[in-house]
């Protein structure tokens with residue numbers, strides 16, 4: 001350390017500009033040495049940093065391309081935002097599960113959250129008391145024990161949307177289709193687009209939310225808000241009105257509203273917890289089943305193996321049931337391989353850190369958005385054998401040494417915000433896949449060909465494709481027709 005009189009001596013020996021440069025270099029070096037060390041990432045520009053590199057328009061593809069240069073942790077920084085992309089299951093588990101106390105918040109989506117109003121739903125609500133209350137409501141309907149009572153409903157082979165509407169609000173499947181499902185599906189299209197981090201410039205520069213209402217993204221947000229409110233309010237109000245008229249069919253919302261003293265502030269919690277289930281559950285299940293159909297059309301030999309197992313275990317006289325699952329290992333392996341071949345939530349649902357922290361020696365500032373790049377993690381597991389990665393090989397999950405990580409451990413997220421609908425989703429995907437396999441053969445339409453392509457929204461499903469779906473035999477067709485008319489009569 002130089003003393004004052006030494007400094008003034010040096011100043012007299014050197015001319016003033018040279019002295020100033022030396023001092024500037026010392027200060028800059030000190031600053032650089034003590035600057036927090038962020039994880040690696042693309043080069044930064046002054047002020048805007050490199051945040052604009054973070055275009056998630058191509059879904060997982062641009063992030064995966066960066067991974068080749070920067071490794072498991074990639075950091076983006078600029079315009080007041082910081083984003084950390086995680087490219088390995090170890091890193092994801094370490095941060096989102098083992099350090100869940102600091103990584104369980106969600107990003108602030110100015111457009112989807114604030115302007116459309118989605119920040120009240122369980123998936124986006126900040127980590128805190130209201131979130132905990134909503135999870136408790138969801139747990140009543142979706143715990144392992146609770147979903148057992150839906151087996152009969154699942155065996156009717158209804159779509160997940162119909163099941164959620166029926167169990168949450170007690171609304172019959174036909175009126176659900178007419179009144180609620182079409183609206184919910186339209187709303188989810190907007191939401192799916194709006195909840196990809198960086199989907200709108202306004203999410204990076206929130207000040208833009210003050211632009212006038214005619215600006216296209218503001219108009220989109222207003223439409224989203226109206227649709228969202230309708231989706232959440234309409235079925236809830238129907239249950240309230242049924243209760244006031246003296247009869248409401250059994251349902252999650254009906255049971256809660258009639259069995260407890262509900263404080264008015266809790267009404268909103270129940271309403272949003274219930275409304276969150278359709279949004280979060282229907283599309284991901286639908287995407288899984290469509291991905292399965294595409295995989296089957298492309299892999300006739302795997303399909304034949306599944307048909308053989310089906311015929312052996314279930315036979316030709318009845319449709320598969322829930323309790324057949326443990327005797328259908330190949331069908332279970334097909335379901336796991338479908339999740340691995342194309343995960344339906346390839347970038348998870350982003351998180352946000354709630355304190356400044358160090359992770360693997362790097363500084364991660366409070367408020368950093370965390371994106372788990374699940375797609376890359378699964379691709380990478382077999383990256384030494386690219387042909388094996390892209391191929392659809394259910395057999396990898398029949399390995400007795402269990403060397404392949406079960407998709408159930410990552411497909412539904414991590415830590416405290418893990419998907420509360422996991423048990424219902426697994427049951428529902430199983431019964432739909434088993435029933436489709438029992439009934440149909442899926443084949444590529446040779447005149448059209450089939451190249452797998454997927455959408456790049458939060459929930460990623462196959463882009464429209466053509467394939468030939470035929471009943472496996474006349475007796476399969478008759479049996480299914482009988483099952484459908486019995487199901488209609490029993491509703």
Ligand code: HEM
Pocket residue numbers: 122123124135138142160164276277278280281282284285288344345348349350411412413414415416417418419420421422424425429
């Ligand atoms: C195959 C079907 C499904 C998949 C792949 C899936 C996947 C996911 C994933 C990856 C998350 C993010 C978890 C995290 O942040 O770590 C999530 C959250 C969520 N899921 Fe699912 N899910 C499925 C079905 C369902 C169903 C059927 C429901 C409800 C009936 C549901 C309700 C939710 C809710 C409410 C959240 C937000 C939880 C929170 O933020 O606390 N999901 N899901």
